[in-house]
Amino acid sequence: MSRFVVLFLLGAFVLVVNTMPANAAVAHGHKHEKHNSKERLKDGIYSGRDLHHQENGEHNVEFDHEAIIGSVKEAQEFDKLTPEESKKRLLVLIKLMDLNKDGFVERHELKAWILRSFKKLGEEEAADRLEEIDENGDGNISWKEYLKDSFSMEEENEKNELIDFDSYDEEKEMIKSDKELFNAADLNKDGVLDSKEYVLFYSPEEHPEMLPIVLEHTLRERDTNHNGEIDYAEYIGETGKDRSREWLIEEKDRFDHLDENKDGLLVGNEVLNWVVPNSETIAKDEVDHLFVSTDEDHDDRLSYLEILSNYDTFVGSEATDYGDHLQNINHFIDEL
Secondary structure (H helix, E strand, O other): OOOEOOOOOOOOOOOOOOOOOOOOOOOOOOOOOOOOEEEOOOOOOOOHHOOOOEOOOOOOOOHHHHHHOOOOHHHHHHHHHOOHHHHHHHHHHHHHHHHOOEEEHHHHHHHHHHHHHHHHHOOOOHHHHHHHOOOOOOOHHHHOHHHHHOOOOOOOOOOOOOOOOOOOOHHHHHHHHHHHHHHHHHHOOOOOOOOHHHHHHHHHHHHHHHHHHHHHHHHHHHHOOOOOOOOOOOOOOOOHHOOOEEEEEHHHHHHHHHOOOOOOOEEEEHHHHHHHHOHHHHHHHHHHHHHHOOOOOOHHHHHEEHHHHHHHHHHHHOOOOOOOHHHHHHHHHHHH
């Protein structure tokens, strides 16, 4: 979430901690030296919502709580509620999750809610960044505004050479990649990104229409022999040179799992399956976590009472995207 420093790929930037596996998920973003929310990482991959889902082998309740609320500020506000008020507001959300209104939240209903939460959270994060970048306050982001905010540059010269950078080649590649993403997200080709288009730019891995450019950038970064495929040596990259034999064996197993046709190479969708998080899988894992924690009678569905009895678990999960409902909460309560 916004207070976590999240890193990404596409250039010879900052190395990953040595313990991170070759396919470890790291979120993509566009703010570089000046912004802490999302940055680049040489051997990282897109992570979306999964980066802090687990920490030290345990479920990260703090991350879940922010994902529930949909914003850090509202998460902090929610933390101040009494248990009674928390349950009262949670009941509103339970009724919204219960799509067939049968008094239970089924697995598929909870999964749909979590996926919706992911979407709303991404939109809010993008909206916060847009507001930071939008210097003239017109609700759109021009390339010039983005360049100035993220790279402290006013313009690129006519030869597309960058000005005033210590790491010329690295910054040049970063700007090239971002410009390509910017142009791809500019659906109406008017030269600026509105709020909906900026979401595509901010989190391209979460939008199918942006995946071709994600694939192109991944191959540019990792396909060192430029044959359009990723072999195992390219997969482990520079970080694999000094790793243990056990680490290499573990990564080979992951590589083989990604290699669906077993030809020893990752191509096309196999590459995307590596670098792009599967929101469906992440949501399913969260559903499993919540059911294990709260399905007390083991009937594979959650009653309202089971959820309310374990309200603190749900407050600390990605299931309840609270933020977009808080402003209308009294209206919903009046209808109950």
